[in-house]
Amino acid sequence: QKEVEQDPGPLSVPEGAIVSLNCTYSNSAFQYFMWYRQYSRKGPELLMYTYSSGNKEDGRFTAQVDKSSKYISLFIRDSQPSDSATYLCAMSDRGSTLGRLYFGRGTQLTVWP
């Protein structure tokens, strides 16, 4: 069983739709949860970062962590064509730079106008 599971999609939605992206994990020691966005031919860039359980909102993006279920989500409201990218979840058991990041395989999202 992989440490982090993520449905690769692809996911295709119309502009303005609400998008829900999810990951599950098996390691209960994970405390730091991240969502990265990766455009084609580019490196990943950090979108959201959450420590432990709870919600975090940043503009059109909301990250949720449910540690009891080992389940994390990213919601995108009012999706735009510019949101078309691969979304990678990542997590770590330590917040310091000594903590290794474990990535999901990414979900490919296309938002069509």
Added chain:
Amino acid sequence: EAGVAQSPRYKIIEKRQSVAFWCNPISGHATLYWYQQILGQGPKLLIQFQNNGVVDDSQLPKDRFSAERLKGVDSTLKIQPAKLEDSAVYLCASSLISSFSYNEQFFGPGTRLTVL
């Protein structure tokens, strides 16, 4: 602020040949990472440096992969000899040192390696 620089951007080699990738991290970032991202998968950490020293190389195939970070700045990753399964994007990332709080990793654009 300049981002993480990597070169070359693309490389095509025959199996059993050797190849080297170069990375220049963001100025002042003491921690440097090399990741391997196979098509359709998430990045997998190969090696992590903090300044000149290796922090984690547990997933580096040491029989064919090597990496160095001289003077705690630039880094090179080498594969010798390459295998077909090494075809992937090799990502370099850097971050500030922190013992207590999470520090964002900044990724370069990657080097896309194709082994024929």
